[in-house]
Amino acid sequence: MRATLRPVLLLVGLxxxxxxxxxxSNYVIYLLCSWLIFSIAAIGLNLTLGYAGQISLAQASFMxxxxxSTAILxxxxxxxxxxxxxxxxxxxxxxxxxxxxxxxxxxxFLAFVTLAFNTLVFLVSRNEEWLTGGTYGLSNMPRPSLFGxxxxxxxxxxxxxxLVFLVSAALMYGIVRxxxxxxxxxxxxxxxxxxxLGVDTRWLTLIAFAIGSAYAGIAGALVSPLVQYIDPxxxxxxxxxxxxxxxVVGGAGFFFGPMLGAVIVILLPEALRFTEGYYLxxxxxxxxxxMVFCPSGLIGIWGRLRDRLGRKPETRADMQAGAQL
Amino acid sequence: xxxxQPVLAVRNLSKTFGxxxxxxxxxFDVYPGEILGLIGPNGSGKSTLFNCILGQLRPNGGSxxxxxxxxxxxxxxxxxxxxxxxxxxxxxxxxxxxxxxxxIVAGQEHHxxxxxxxxxxxxxxxxxxxxxxxxxxxxxxxxxxMAGSLSYGQQKLVDAAMAFMAGPSLVLLDEPAGGVNxxxxxxxxxxLVTYNREHGTTFVVIEHNMEFVMSLCTRIIVLAxxxxxxxxxxxxxxxxxxxxxxxxxx
Numbered sequence: 001m002r003a004t005l006r007p008v009l010l011l012v013g014l015x016x017x018x019x020x021x022x023x024x025s026n027y028v029i030y031l032l033c034s035w036l037i038f039s040i041a042a043i044g045l046n047l048t049l050g051y052a053g054q055i056s057l058a059q060a061s062f063m064x065x066x067x068x069s070t071a072i073l074x075x076x077x078x079x080x081x082x083x084x085x086x087x088x089x090x091x092x093x094x095x096x097x098x099x100x101x102x103x104x105x106x107x108x109f110l111a112f113v114t115l116a117f118n119t120l121v122f123l124v125s126r127n128e129e130w131l132t133g134g135t136y137g138l139s140n141m142p143r144p145s146l147f148g149x150x151x152x153x154x155x156x157x158x159x160x161x162x163l164v165f166l167v168s169a170a171l172m173y174g175i176v177r178x179x180x181x182x183x184x185x186x187x188x189x190x191x192x193x194x195x196x197l198g199v200d201t202r203w204l205t206l207i208a209f210a211i212g213s214a215y216a217g218i219a220g221a222l223v224s225p226l227v228q229y230i231d232p233x234x235x236x237x238x239x240x241x242x243x244x245x246x247x248v249v250g251g252a253g254f255f256f257g258p259m260l261g262a263v264i265v266i267l268l269p270e271a272l273r274f275t276e277g278y279y280l281x282x283x284x285x286x287x288x289x290x291m292v293f294c295p296s297g298l299i300g301i302w303g304r305l306r307d308r309l310g311r312k313p314e315t316r317a318d319m320q321a322g323a324q325l
Numbered sequence: 326x327x328x329x330q331p332v333l334a335v336r337n338l339s340k341t342f343g344x345x346x347x348x349x350x351x352x353f354d355v356y357p358g359e360i361l362g363l364i365g366p367n368g369s370g371k372s373t374l375f376n377c378i379l380g381q382l383r384p385n386g387g388s389x390x391x392x393x394x395x396x397x398x399x400x401x402x403x404x405x406x407x408x409x410x411x412x413x414x415x416x417x418x419x420x421x422x423x424x425x426x427x428x429i430v431a432g433q434e435h436h437x438x439x440x441x442x443x444x445x446x447x448x449x450x451x452x453x454x455x456x457x458x459x460x461x462x463x464x465x466x467x468x469x470x471m472a473g474s475l476s477y478g479q480q481k482l483v484d485a486a487m488a489f490m491a492g493p494s495l496v497l498l499d500e501p502a503g504g505v506n507x508x509x510x511x512x513x514x515x516x517l518v519t520y521n522r523e524h525g526t527t528f529v530v531i532e533h534n535m536e537f538v539m540s541l542c543t544r545i546i547v548l549a550x551x552x553x554x555x556x557x558x559x560x561x562x563x564x565x566x567x568x569x570x571x572x573x574x575x
Binding site: 174175177178179180185189190192193194195197201253 | 400402426433435
């Protein structure tokens with residue numbers, strides 16, 4: 001059943017992506033673009049955190065690096081795709097460098113290292129006015145054209161974002177389904193055992209940070225032409241926390257988790273706006289309830305339903321001590 | 326490699342933790358096809374010795390050679406590529422992965438290059454081989470179960486199967502019998518002996534279960550207070566007064 005259900009669900013999802021902007025206002029299309037863009041950043045963090053088990057509170061800073069690189073280059077007359085590729089490459093390299101502390105520190109210590117990095121990028125983008133425009137930011141970045149197809153129209157830009165999202169998601173699917181994906185999970189669950197089985201955990205930790213950061217770079221390269229204005233506040237720590245929330249709420253370590261999480265973090269507050277002043281309270285309560293009753297995220301709800309309907313695979317919590325060797 | 330060349334050669338290995346000398350100038354050889362038991366009372370330095378051999382602790386002195394190559398200072402993943410497998414004292418399967426995935430991940434790093442593992446088949450072409458290993462350890466009925474959902478003894482078997490998946494020439498087993506019930510223990514011993522006979526793989530076994538170690542091993546080394554106090558065939562060691570005294574605290 002699972003084998004036949006998955007392609008059907010994928011086709012339905014694709015159809016929803018295609019029809020979603022039809023007849024909608026520019027603001028709704030902007031929200032849909034934001035959801036897709038943040039989903040890409042969250043997909044990247046899901047690799048670093050969900051699959052490889054390395055906490056990072058710096059994802060928004062990599063979005064910033066990608067956004068500023070693309071903005072600076074496109075404002076200088078370079079094509080968007082060149083700016084995006086260079087931005088993503090820069091994120092990959094800086095992400096690789098940020099992975100080095102992860103070889104020495106773990107858990108909340110690593111969280112603080114990445115948090116400090118996010119703050120560092122924020123300060124650089126605020127203070128280096130000659131490059132980033134400082135607090136005034138950069139504006140009027142041109143939107144990309146693809147084979148002569150202009151994305152100046154909001155709907156066209158949406159479909160362009162869908163295309164980038166689908167390519168990014170497909171590439172990530174290939175990674176997590178490959179033996180690399182299995183090695184990432186082994187690193188997350190028991191790094192000492194993984195190392196004893198020939199998995200180069202040092203290299204794998206670095207590459208998990210690098211790929212995750214590169215995905216944030218792609219997202220940043222799309223933010224720049226979406227809003228056509230960026231400033232340091234767009235990539236502050238609070239946005240890293242939002243991306244982390246997307247991964248955790250959706251289901252860390254599940255392929256579709258970050259996309260569902262982005263629905264909750266980006267779209268749910270907007271859907272609750274009819275409640276006026278209460279929408280943030282309701283939104284926060286919903287997130288707390290989800291984390292309390294289903295810590296494995298939205299994907300976990302599906303798992304629970306499946307368990308009720310059929311067999312019940314369960315990991316024995318009483319025997320996990322050994323996995324922490 | 327000649328028949329007389331040891332698979333594992335440990336020379337004057339020492340390890341201290343502050344003022345405590347956990348391992349003191351230990352030297353021994355392990356020859357192809359041998360099943361060597363490493364026994365001793367708690368705190369005698371067995372696990373420290375294991376971890377020094379396997380690169381998880383850096384020894385203060387001495388050297389370790391595997392098949393004639395020095396492995397001193399090498400990382401555990403490099404040792405695996407040199408044909409050294411191991412199991413751990415505590416459970417060390419990947420609990421959120423299925424049994425088949427646990428077995429495949431144990432062998433995949435020996436297949437192809439980093440890039441071919443990214444762009445090649447998801448199972449690295451190892452499903453058939455992994456199924457054989459699962460069948461060998463009589464775990465076929467648990468193939469698609471999450472490893473973390475298995476009983477303690479079943480997880481020990483998965484752990485052992487993982488150690489053999491890469492076709493190692495030397496396997497170090499750290500208390501394989503610990504916490505395993507008698508029926509499963511007999512099965513595990515029989516599987517180890519069969520594997521040793523069929524593949525000629527050399528084993529070094531740390532174990533507290535004397536009955537298990539005496540019936541499995543062809544030679545035994547006894548450690549006490551970080552040094553070797555006796556060595557020989559199981560019957561010789563069993564009758565050795567120094568060994569008896571060490572165990573009884575005499």
